[in-house]
Amino acid sequence: MVTVSLEEARAAAAAVPDPELPMLTLGDLGILRDVVRRADGGVEVVITPTYSGCPAMDAIREDIQRVLPGVSVRTVLAPPWTTGWITDEGRRKLAEHGISPPGRTPVLQLNPRCPRCRSPRTRLVSRYGSTSCKAMFACRDCLEPFDHFKEF
Numbered sequence: 001m002v003t004v005s006l007e008e009a010r011a012a013a014a015a016v017p018d019p020e021l022p023m024l025t026l027g028d029l030g031i032l033r034d035v036v037r038r039a040d041g042g043v044e045v046v047i048t049p050t051y052s053g054c055p056a057m058d059a060i061r062e063d064i065q066r067v068l069p070g071v072s073v074r075t076v077l078a079p080p081w082t083t084g085w086i087t088d089e090g091r092r093k094l095a096e097h098g099i100s101p102p103g104r105t106p107v108l109q110l111n112p113r114c115p116r117c118r119s120p121r122t123r124l125v126s127r128y129g130s131t132s133c134k135a136m137f138a139c140r141d142c143l144e145p146f147d148h149f150k151e152f
Helices: 006-014 057-067 088-096
Strands: 032-037 043-047 072-075 122-126 134-139 145-149
Touching: 006 032, 006 043, 006 057, 043 057, 057 072
Parallel strands: 043 072
Antiparallel strands: 032 043, 122 134, 134 145
């Protein structure tokens, strides 16, 4: 059984890197929903996937249990995750690593700004990027390709 406080457990779970976007933590992405004490005294970490078919959920569960041995991890789908849950720090890290962050609200953004030169003159190359949650764009000004985190 985990003997850490809920605050310590939350901090440890929030610091777990996302397996598909390792520059982001589960806290940055906003998929860490809650950390609670179970009736039996154990700790439960509650997470919501970025989308219901996210292939990284098993790896995320294992990574949480690696840093917090003995915790249970529960996945909840409602309310569904949105890109509005990504923290400002997470958005900064995405841009810093060449990935155009999503808009602040989950609406379609037709022309994401280039994360390198900030130009709005971009074009869609592919609706599917390096992971299912990203699309591939190219900048018409600096000519660099980049991933754009899709709005959900």
